[in-house]
Every structure is written in C-alpha cells, then in structure tokens.
Amino acid sequence: MTATLDETDAMRVVAPGVTLRSLSEEVSARVLRPAPRWWWIGFGVSLLLLLVLVVAVAWLFINGIGVWGVEIPVAWGLAIAEYVWWIALASGGTIVSALFYLTRSPWRSAINRIAESMMLAAAACAGLMPILHIGRPGLFYWLFPYSNVMGVWPQFRSPLLWDFVCLLCYILMSLMFYYVGLLPDLATVRDLARTRTKQLFYGVIALGWRGSSVHWRRQRTVYFIMAAIMAPMVISVHSVVGLDFAGGLTPGWHSTQFPPYFFFGAIVSGLALVIMLTIPIRHGYHFEDIITEYHLNALGKVMLVGSVMLGYAYLWEAWGAYYGSDVATRTMFNARVFGFYAPSYWAKLVLNILIPQLLWLPRVRRSEILLFLISLGVIVGMWLERFVIVVTSLHRNDMPAEWGNFYPTLWDWATLAGSIGLFLTLFFLMLRLLPMVSIAEMREIVEQKSAR
Amino acid sequence: MSAAELYGIIASFPTSDAVKEAARQLRAQGIRAVEAYTPCPVEGLDALLPQRRTRLPLLIFLGAVFGAVWGWFIQVWDEMLNFPINVGGRPHNSWPAFVVSTFEFTLLCAVAAGFFGLFVSCRLPRLSHPLFAVPEFDAASRDRFILCVAARDPRFEPHELRHIFERQGAEAVAEVPA
Numbered sequence: 211m212t213a214t215l216d217e218t219d220a221m222r223v224v225a226p227g228v229t230l231r232s233l234s235e236e237v238s239a240r241v242l243r244p245a246p247r248w249w250w251i252g253f254g255v256s257l258l259l260l261l262v263l264v265v266a267v268a269w270l271f272i273n274g275i276g277v278w279g280v281e282i283p284v285a286w287g288l289a290i291a292e293y294v295w296w297i298a299l300a301s302g303g304t305i306v307s308a309l310f311y312l313t314r315s316p317w318r319s320a321i322n323r324i325a326e327s328m329m330l331a332a333a334a335c336a337g338l339m340p341i342l343h344i345g346r347p348g349l350f351y352w353l354f355p356y357s358n359v360m361g362v363w364p365q366f367r368s369p370l371l372w373d374f375v376c377l378l379c380y381i382l383m384s385l386m387f388y389y390v391g392l393l394p395d396l397a398t399v400r401d402l403a404r405t406r407t408k409q410l411f412y413g414v415i416a417l418g419w420r421g422s423s424v425h426w427r428r429q430r431t432v433y434f435i436m437a438a439i440m441a442p443m444v445i446s447v448h449s450v451v452g453l454d455f456a457g458g459l460t461p462g463w464h465s466t467q468f469p470p471y472f473f474f475g476a477i478v479s480g481l482a483l484v485i486m487l488t489i490p491i492r493h494g495y496h497f498e499d500i501i502t503e504y505h506l507n508a509l510g511k512v513m514l515v516g517s518v519m520l521g522y523a524y525l526w527e528a529w530g531a532y533y534g535s536d537v538a539t540r541t542m543f544n545a546r547v548f549g550f551y552a553p554s555y556w557a558k559l560v561l562n563i564l565i566p567q568l569l570w571l572p573r574v575r576r577s578e579i580l581l582f583l584i585s586l587g588v589i590v591g592m593w594l595e596r597f598v599i600v601v602t603s604l605h606r607n608d609m610p611a612e613w614g615n616f617y618p619t620l621w622d623w624a625t626l627a628g629s630i631g632l633f634l635t636l637f638f639l640m641l642r643l644l645p646m647v648s649i650a651e652m653r654e655i656v657e658q659k660s661a662r
Numbered sequence: 663m664s665a666a667e668l669y670g671i672i673a674s675f676p677t678s679d680a681v682k683e684a685a686r687q688l689r690a691q692g693i694r695a696v697e698a699y700t701p702c703p704v705e706g707l708d709a710l711l712p713q714r715r716t717r718l719p720l721l722i723f724l725g726a727v728f729g730a731v732w733g734w735f736i737q738v739w740d741e742m743l744n745f746p747i748n749v750g751g752r753p754h755n756s757w758p759a760f761v762v763s764t765f766e767f768t769l770l771c772a773v774a775a776g777f778f779g780l781f782v783s784c785r786l787p788r789l790s791h792p793l794f795a796v797p798e799f800d801a802a803s804r805d806r807f808i809l810c811v812a813a814r815d816p817r818f819e820p821h822e823l824r825h826i827f828e829r830q831g832a833e834a835v836a837e838v839p840a
Contacts, residue, residue, distance in 0.1 A: 230701055230805035355736055362745060366737040367759035375763040379770040386777040398701075398803040417787035418794075421802050425784050426703040428716050432776040435722050443769050450762055653702040657678060 223316045223655060225499035230653050233500065237395075237647045238402045240495050245642055248494050253642075256634035263628020266621055267342065275345050277621040284604040284616035286343075291596035292626060293339035294451055295479070296332050296633075297377065298472070298592060301448045302480010303329025304384065306509075307391075308440035311433075317508040319651035320501045323395075324491060325484045326388050327644070331636035332483070333381050335629045340374075342625065369450070369457035376450045383443060387436045390429060393419050394650035448476045455599065461539040462546070462603030465530060471523040477516030478562060479592035482585035485509050487637070489578050491646060500647055503576055510575035513588070517566035524563065542606040550615055551602045554594045561591025669792035669838040670695070670812040671820050673827035674801060678704045681807035684830040685710040688811065691826075695815035699793070699802040718779050725775025726768050733767030734760060798836045810838070 245253075270277055280287040306325035310318040341350045353374045355363045364371050396416035403409045419425060449469035456468040465471075485506065492501045531543035546555050565587050568574045575581065601616050640646075675681040681698060685707060688696050694712050698704070741747070742754040749756075781787070793799045793810070802808045809832075811823055820837055827835045 234701070234804040355740065363740040366741055366763060367749075367756055369762075372762040372766075375766050379766040383770055383773045386773050390777060390780060394702075394803070401800040401803045413789060414787075417781070418789045418791060419786065420791065420793060421699050421701065423698045423700065423704075423708055423711050424713060426700065427708055427713070428718055428780055428783055430703055431716055431718050432722070432780045435719060436773055436776055439769050439773055443766070446762070446765060453762070650702055657702055657704075661678065 222502060222504040223320070224652070224659065225502060228499050228656055229660075230656055233652055233656055234398050234649055235402065237497075237500075237645045237649050237652075238399045241399055241643065241645055242403055242408060246494065249638065249642060252634070253638040256631055256638050259627055259631020260635045261631070262624050263631050266624035266628050269621060270342060270625070271347065275343070277619065278625075279617045279619045279622055281614065281616070283607050283609075283612040283614055284601055286600050286604060287616060288597070288618055288622045288626060289339045289343035291593070291600040292629060293336055293343070294472070294596045294600070295593050296336035296339065296629065297451055298448060298476040298479045298596075299483045299589075300329045300332035300336055300380075300480070301444050301473075301476035302482070302484055303327075303332070304440055304444040305477060305480055306484055306512075308387070308437045308444065311437040312441055315508065316655060317505045319648050319655060320497075321484065321488055321505055321509070321647075322391070322651070323644070323646050323648050324487055326384070326391070327637060327640040327646070328483055328487055329384055330381075330388060331633045331640070333377070333384065334636055335633050337377060337381065338629065338632070369453045372450050373454050376447045380443060380447045383436075383440060387433075387440055390433050390436060391648060391651075392644065393417065393429065394421060394426075395645045395648060397421060398649050399645060444476075445473055448473045455603075460603050460607055461536065461542040462599070464539075465527070467523060467526055467530070471520075471527070474516060474519040474523050475562075475592055475595060478513055478520050478566070478588055481509055481513040481516060482588035482592075485513065485581055485585040486589065489582050491641070495646065497647060500652060506578065506581055507572075507575045510569045510581055513585070514566055514569040517563055517569075517588070521563040524559065538606075538608045542603060545606045546598060546602040549602075549606075551598065551605070555598050555602070558591045558594040558598060561587040562595060667840055668813045668820065669840045670810050670818070671823050671827075671835065671837050672699075672793070672796060672799065672808050672810045673830070673832035673836075674798050674806045674808045674834045675830075675832055676806065678707070678807055680831055681809060682707055682710060684809055684827070684832070687830060688809070688826070691817075693811055693815055693817055693823075695812035695818070697810050697812070699799070699808040699810065701802065701804055701806070704807065716783065718776060718783060721779040722772050722776040725779075726772035728775075729768040729771025730764055732771070733764040736767075737763060792838050792840055796836050796838050798834045799838075806833070813840070 278287055278289070303325040306318060307322040307329070311322070341347050344350060353364055353371065355366075364374075393416065396412055397419040400409065400412035400416045403412050449472065452468035452470075452472035455463040456465055458464060488501060488506070488509070492498060528543070528547075531539050534540070546552070566584055568580070568584060574584075605615055606613055673684070675684060678700070681700070682704065685696060685698060689710055696711055698707055698711060700707070737760040738755055741756065741760075746754045798806075799808065809827075811818060824835050
C-alpha cells in the first residue's frame with residue numbers, strides 16, 4: 211500500500227539527489243555514528259528536567275497531594291489538566307501516522323517515525339499524571355479487573371474507568387503499530403552496523419527480518435489494517451477523555467460537545483508538537499533532502515484545519531452558556547471569561563485560534579521560524595485551554611458557598627517541568643537509538659519516482 | 663560444493679525492473695522455489711512468485727470478534743453476576759455503559775492478533791538464517807533486489823542457474839551454504 215504520487219508531488223516530496231542507497235545509509239548513519247554535540251546537550255538538559263520530576267514525585271509521595279494547590283472546590287488541578295494536555299499531544303502523532311497513511315499522503319512517510327516516537331513519549335507522560343493525582347498511587351492497580359480477595363472489581367459504568375481502558379489499549383496498540391512499521395528499518399540498520407555490540411542489538415530487535423516478498427506482503431497487509439484500526443482508535447481515545455468531563459455534573463463540563471471538542475484540540479496541539487520536533491531534527495540531522503518544505507507546508511495546513519475546528523468548538527461553548535437557561539453554567543462562564551482566570555481564557559483564544567490563522571498565508575507556512583513559533587504558541591495555548599476547562603469550571607460550581615480560586619504551588623510547576631523532562635528524555639533516547647525517518651517507506655517513494 | 667549442501671543460490675540486481683524480468687524468465691522455465699528479497703515492496707513482483715494467500719486479515723477479524731465477546735463478558739460478569747448493584751432499578755446489564763470499553767478491547771485484540779500473527783506467519787523471530795552468511799545479501803536491505811532459488815527445487819542446478827542469472831544481467835551471483 212504505497213503513497214500515490216502525482217508528478218509535482220514526487221518532485222517536491224524528496225530532493226532530486228536522493229537514491230535508495232544514500233537514503234538508507236544517511237538515515238542509518240544518524241543511529242550508527244557517534245551522537246552530535248546538540249544531542250548530548252539536549253539529552254543532558256532533558257535528564258536534568260527528569261531529575262526535577264523525580265524530586266517532585268518523591269516529595270508528593272512522601273507528603274501526599276496537599277503539596278499541590280488542589281483544594282475544594284478545585285480538587286482536579288494541574289495533574290488532570292496536564293493529563294489531558296499530554297494525551298492530546300500524543301494523539302497528534304497517531305493522527306499523522308495512521309489517518310494520513312489511509313489517505314496515502316506522500317508527506318506522511320518522512321515524518322511518521324518522528325510523530326509516532328513523540329506519541330509514545332507523550333503517552334508515557336499522560337499515563338503518569340492520573341497515578342500521581344489519585345493520592346494513593348500504590349493502589350492504582352485496582353483499576354485493573356483482576357481476581358482479588360476483596361471480591362470487588364472496578365466500576366465498568368464509570369467514564370473514568372473507560373478512560374483507563376482507552377489509555378491502556380492505546381499505548382499497547384501504539385507500541386505494536388510502531389514496531390511493525392519499524393521492523394524493516396531495524397534490518398537496514400542491522401546490515402549497516404559495523405561494531406559487534408550494535409550488530410547484536412539491532413540484530414536481535416530486527417528479529418531476523420529479511421525483506422522477502424512474503425515478509426513485505428504480510429507486513430504491508432497487517433500495517434494497513436492496523437492503520438485503519440488506529441485511526442478510529444485515536445479519535446475514540448480523546449473523545450473518551452472528553453466524556454470524563456461530560457459525564458460530570460459540573461457546570462462547564464456537562465456538555466455533549468466535549469468529545470469532538472477535545473479531539474479538535476488534539477489535532478491542533480499534536481500537529482504543533484510534530485512541527486516543533488520536525489524542524490530541529492530536520493536541521494540537526496541534515497534531513498533537508500528528505501523532509502522538505504513540502505512536508506512543513508502540509509503539516510501547517512493540517513494544524514490550521516484543526517485550529518479552525520477548535521474555534522468552532524469555542525464558539526459553541528460560549529453559545530451554549532448564554533443560549534441555555536442554566537444559571538450555574540452562565541455564572542461559571544462569566545467568571546471564566548471576565549473573572550480571575552480571564553487572562554488564560556483570552557490567551558488561549560489568541561494562541562490557539564487567532565495567531566494560527568496566519569497559516570492561511572503560504573509565506574508563513576514556508577517560514578520555519580514562524581511555523582515553530584506559532585506551534586509553540588499553540589502548545590502553550592492548549593495547556594491554558596486544559597487549565598481553563600479543568601480549573602475555571604470547578605472554581606464556580608453549583609454551590610456558591612464553596613467558590614474559591616486555585617493557586618498552583620511550586621510543586622505543581624515542578625511536576626509540569628518534570629513531565630516535559632520525561633517526554634524529552636524518552637524522545638532523545640528514541641532519536642538516538644532508532645532511525646527517525648521511515649526508511650522503507652521512503653525507499654518506496656524514491657523507487658516510484660525513479661520508475662517514472 | 664555439491665547441491666545437497668546448499669541452501670540455494672542468489673543473484674543481485676540493480677533495479678526492480680531487472681528483478682521482475684529475471685523472475686518472469688525463471689517462472690517461464692518452470693523453476694518454482696524462487697523468492698525475492700527487496701529493499702521495499704515491488705509492485706507486480708508478487709504475481710511472478712509462487713505464494714499462498716495470506717489469511718492474516720481473517721485472523722485480525724477473529725481477534726476482533728474474540729475481543730468484543732471477551733471484553734463484553736468481563737463487564738457483564740462483574741456488574742450482573744459478581745457484584746450487582748441496583749442503580750435506581752436500571753438493568754444490571756447496562757449495555758450502553760459497556761460499549762466504550764468493549765470497543766477499545768475489540769480493537770486491542772484485533773491489533774494484537776495482527777501483530778503476533780505477522781510474526782508467526784513470517785516465522786520471526788529467526789535470528790540465524792543461511793542467507794545472512796552471504797555478504798552479498800546485506801544490500802537487499804538497502805538498494806539491491808535479490809532473487810534466490812532454493813535448493814529444494816527439483817530443477818535446482820547451481821551451475822546452470824549461475825549462467826542464467828549472469829545472462830539476465832545479475833551484478834553478483836553467490837551460492838548460499840545450508
């Protein structure tokens with residue numbers, strides 16, 4: 211199942227000088243050669259941030275979640291906002307790799323490995339957050355339906371459990387999808403490895419892939435079906451995160467639009483993170499021939515589409531509050547837009563909707579600096595959106611006597627910084643150990659091009 | 663080296679068109695135990711090689727059915743038989759609430775069936791293979807298209823095949839020790 215290229219696409223998706231050999235050797239060399247200096251610097255900084263997470267989590271486990279700013283009424287704080295934020299970022303990776311595999315978009319092949327690696331790293335951060343949040347982290351395994359002496363199983367009717375099932379299935383499925391796509395590339399690296407350790411390492415994880423026509427046909431069959439399964443899967447995962455909120459009676463959460471609303475956010479923020487990672491890797495690893503302006507242009511367009519859809523959801527969120535007759539919802543929404551947290555509401559509108567509209571201009575999509583900055587803005591804006599959804603909805607609940615503000619503590623921020631550290635550490639490791647461009651799929655594009 | 667000690671003989675071709683042409687000629691000559699090793703799937707090559715249909719899509723479907731039944735059963739067993747809770751007189755088999763988890767578990771089992779089915783049907787992992795011993799075989803994972811005639815073919819004759827491959831324009835021909 212290959213990307214079908216028309217004449218002009220083929221010229222732009224790969225630079226003219228790229229051959230099967232140069233492609234295979236160049237991409238593998240990034241893994242086999244000693245790491246460049248920027249990798250060591252980046253990895254070092256990531257490890258430092260990871261250390262922050264270790265300290266923050268240790269302090270949390272020793273003292274309990276009182277070290278965070280969570281209180282009644284705002285009992286879901288940054289951990290939950292960041293859970294949603296991270297899972298949305300992860301979803302973007304699957305959107306690029308699965309959804310655009312099904313559409314046979316030629317730009318997907320060069321960046322799907324970056325997108326999928328990002329997905330796995332972000333999903334790890336997302337999975338961590340609820341465990342930190344539950345307060346009794348040692349008992350999180352009670353979420354699993356397993357035979358136990360208590361005779362009690364989890365409550366399968368609860369959206370929170372649906373969410374747990376979704377996340378668990380999503381991570382397992384993503385790992386399998388990733389590995390099936392990676393296998394031929396690992397064989398390429400194995401055959402180019404010259405030291406004994408690397409030959410052994412890549413030899414074992416390539417499982418003896420030989421690229422026979424039987425292998426290829428079965429691998430492509432399974433990969434295509436997996437992509438067709440992953441696409442609805444990723445939509446369902448983030449929709450169910452939305453259901454967590456929609457299932458609650460809190461004003462501002464109890465809304466039928468939440469599942470698509472959350473998924474739109476996942477498109478924008480996920481694509482933004484893919485862009486933010488692709489641009490530095492493109493230059494750091496000198497992939498300018500393989501990841502061209504064509505790819506960045508396409509990513510920019512998809513992010514713009516996501517931003518427009520998200521704007522639509524924002525509009526209906528406001529419309530629902532004022533059109534409906536629920537006083538609590540309107541009170542909450544007024545407080546959200548004009549109250550203590552108003553700056554975060556308006557900032558998310560500007561960062562997620564207003565500024566990305568610049569992407570309508572082809573000149574902006576061609577500028578890597580602008581693309582990077584807009585994406586950074588979207589990532590921050592989406593963090594603010596999750597913050598607004600979680601915190602402002604709770605701070606004006608149905609009971610005026612309970613109203614109150616939430617103030618994040620140092621440990622809240624340390625957990626945020628630390629989770630970014632965990633993400634970057636995992637991502638830098640994958641960047642070093644695995645080929646960051648899908649060599650086999652790119653070879654297909656080069657082959658198709660030369661056959662013409 | 664006699665034919666009995668060989669796994670087969672391989673020939674390496676520079677382009678996908680050359681390998682397709684070579685496969686077509688071998689097929690015309692009635693040689694059956696032919697396999698191609700290529701850097702990427704080659705369109706039209708499968709049809710020239712003797713292959714059985716893959717049943718992997720069926721396996722994935724069966725995985726999905728299994729996942730749906732099992733996922734549903736776990737929930738019904740718990741909420742209806744193991745620990746029924748009366749929620750306002752609503753039915754214990756509250757199926758709308760079970761749909762989400764059943765759906766996710768169905769997809770997980772489908773993907774897992776494809777994942778493990780792929781390895782079983784490709785006979786992987788197999789870390790040691792006669793082909794890996796031949797230096798010329800390495801390039802199949804980069805830019806060379808390799809044909810292999812296995813010694814189990816009744817018409818296997820190394821010298822004759824070497825001549826055939828060389829006539830077809832093979833860059834390198836090598837015998838693969840068993």
